[in-house]
Amino acid sequence: MLAWLQKPVNFHEFHGEGVFEPVRAQDYAGPPGKPLNLLLQARADFLSIWRAGDYSEGISQIRVLGRQVVVVNSPALIRDVVVKRQENYERKSPQMRRALEHLLGDGLFISDGETWRQRRALVADIVHMNRVPAFGPVMEKTASELVEHWNAVPEGTTLNALHEMAGLTAEIISRAVFGNQLGEEGAASVSEGFSSYQSLIDSINLGYFLGFDDGLPILRTPSLRRSVKRIHRVIDKVVEDHLAGRGDHNSMVELLIRRQQRNPELKLDVVALRNEAATIFMAGHETTAATLTWAWYLLARAPWVERSVHEEIARVCGDRTPTIDDVPNLEWCKAVIEETLRLYPPVPILARQNRKADELGGVTIAANSLILIVPWLLHRTGSLFAEPHRFLPERFMEGRRPTSYSYIPFASGPRVCPGLHFGLTEAVLCLAIIAQRFRVRVPEKHRVEPVCRLTLRPRDGLPVTLEKRAGAPA
Numbered sequence: 001m002l003a004w005l006q007k008p009v010n011f012h013e014f015h016g017e018g019v020f021e022p023v024r025a026q027d028y029a030g031p032p033g034k035p036l037n038l039l040l041q042a043r044a045d046f047l048s049i050w051r052a053g054d055y056s057e058g059i060s061q062i063r064v065l066g067r068q069v070v071v072v073n074s075p076a077l078i079r080d081v082v083v084k085r086q087e088n089y090e091r092k093s094p095q096m097r098r099a100l101e102h103l104l105g106d107g108l109f110i111s112d113g114e115t116w117r118q119r120r121a122l123v124a125d126i127v128h129m130n131r132v133p134a135f136g137p138v139m140e141k142t143a144s145e146l147v148e149h150w151n152a153v154p155e156g157t158t159l160n161a162l163h164e165m166a167g168l169t170a171e172i173i174s175r176a177v178f179g180n181q182l183g184e185e186g187a188a189s190v191s192e193g194f195s196s197y198q199s200l201i202d203s204i205n206l207g208y209f210l211g212f213d214d215g216l217p218i219l220r221t222p223s224l225r226r227s228v229k230r231i232h233r234v235i236d237k238v239v240e241d242h243l244a245g246r247g248d249h250n251s252m253v254e255l256l257i258r259r260q261q262r263n264p265e266l267k268l269d270v271v272a273l274r275n276e277a278a279t280i281f282m283a284g285h286e287t288t289a290a291t292l293t294w295a296w297y298l299l300a301r302a303p304w305v306e307r308s309v310h311e312e313i314a315r316v317c318g319d320r321t322p323t324i325d326d327v328p329n330l331e332w333c334k335a336v337i338e339e340t341l342r343l344y345p346p347v348p349i350l351a352r353q354n355r356k357a358d359e360l361g362g363v364t365i366a367a368n369s370l371i372l373i374v375p376w377l378l379h380r381t382g383s384l385f386a387e388p389h390r391f392l393p394e395r396f397m398e399g400r401r402p403t404s405y406s407y408i409p410f411a412s413g414p415r416v417c418p419g420l421h422f423g424l425t426e427a428v429l430c431l432a433i434i435a436q437r438f439r440v441r442v443p444e445k446h447r448v449e450p451v452c453r454l455t456l457r458p459r460d461g462l463p464v465t466l467e468k469r470a471g472a473p474a
């Protein structure tokens with residue numbers, strides 16, 4: 001709808017001697033004071049609406065149709081929103097809630113109030129950092145299977161790195177959440193169901209801008225219904241098997257069920273269990289897949305960083321495949337992932353709806369406004385990061401850390417991503433296991449375009465060829 005009104009987006013990438021500024025949309029230069037234009041541009045690509053001046057600390061507001069939209073881009077004010085006044089700002093935006101409600105029901109990602117508080121404790125405990133080592137073998141095995149599969153791919157074949165990484169991380173999270181029970185067919189069904197669901201929903205709910213505080217429900221078209229049904233059918237079967245004692249004992253679903261059996265007051269019925277399992281599955285694979293895909297693009301265009309990564313893996317792991325115990329010693333790999341998350345935060349916008357009117361940084365905010373914290377902007381704000389558009393993993397090395405609330409790829413405060421340690425560990429480990437064996441090449445002439453829907457990914461994925469590394473362990 002209205003696609004013909006959308007402006008084309010131009011992209012910019014810079015290469016110099018030992019310097020690489022990866023691709024981003026050129027600064028918006030449309031006439032000011034035309035919110036409708038901005039809304040249309042945002043539908044084309046949310047990351048192409050920022051003017052050069054937006055990459056600075058502060059708070060700004062705009063009225064779009066009937067709605068106040070506030071962009072918060074300073075660490076102190078972000079802290080106010082996500083920590084100090086979190087109760088007023090904990091609610092996800094109507095666009096996010098409406099976009100995901102058919103799929104996730106009251107799942108943690110989009111719930112708030114009492115439901116969120118109860119479920120948060122439960123889910124956070126299940127994906128807690130203390131449990132991550134238990135999932136190390138699943139990560140190692142699945143990444144090694146991909147390496148084996150790639151070994152059989154004829155040299156020169158073009159693969160889509162985004163599909164490859166999505167398959168890898170979906171398999172890891174699916175084995176972690178559901179155990180080994182899903183089977184190839186079930187796993188493919190769930191993954192494809194999620195992808196087609198995402199492609200069918202619209203991230204901008206016009207109803208909200210037209211005055212409906214809770215937005216308008218997304219039309220359940222037959223294809224949307226089909227994707228939802230497909231996912232729910234597979235997950236329900238796993239949950240029912242677990243409830244009947246036929247489940248895999250080390251899976252997250254099993255942990256959820258055991259918790260419910262110990263605490264019946266949680267009232268988690270099959271639907272609630274399915275919603276939380278689907279939430280962890282959805283939240284836990286797209287993001288990591290996008291991170292790894294962007295990391296391959298960055299490494300391919302900055303061979304001097306790629307060399308340091310290779311040297312480190314050889315130094316730390318020698319001839320053996322990297323394991324979860326190596327992760328703390330893989331400083332370059334971790335810095336590459338952290339810098340990737342800075343430049344291409346998989347969740348580039350955190351959108352909230354305030355319950356009550358408030359005043360923030362001198363701006364009066366009406367109840368039910370749209371509050372945007374935009375990691376994409378924040379992470380590229382010059383006063384917070386030197387040479388903000390440059391790929392420079394060193395900024396995360398030797399104990400250097402960004403100032404508090406200036407680097408938030410996993411959000412922050414009580415709604416911080418509970419899978420932070422799982423996701424970071426998984427990304428570092430998969431990067432190391434794959435980089436030990438292959439150089440992942442992106443064709444010189446390929447022009448990458450970031451596109452922002454629910455997550456930030458390269459449009460149409462990332463074409464790559466694989467080069468087996470000479471001297472890599474057999």
Ligand code: HEM
Pocket residue numbers: 108109110120123127279280283284285287288291341345346347349350351408409410411414415416417418419420422423424427
């Ligand atoms: C690189 C990987 C990941 C990134 C960048 C990431 C990022 C985020 C962000 C930014 C949020 C907050 C969204 C918002 O407030 O609007 C979030 C929430 C969440 N993430 Fe992650 N995530 C990652 C991996 C994972 C993994 C591996 C899991 C599970 C194993 C997970 C589970 C969740 C859940 C359940 C929530 C909802 C939490 C709540 O609302 O209380 N994430 N994630």
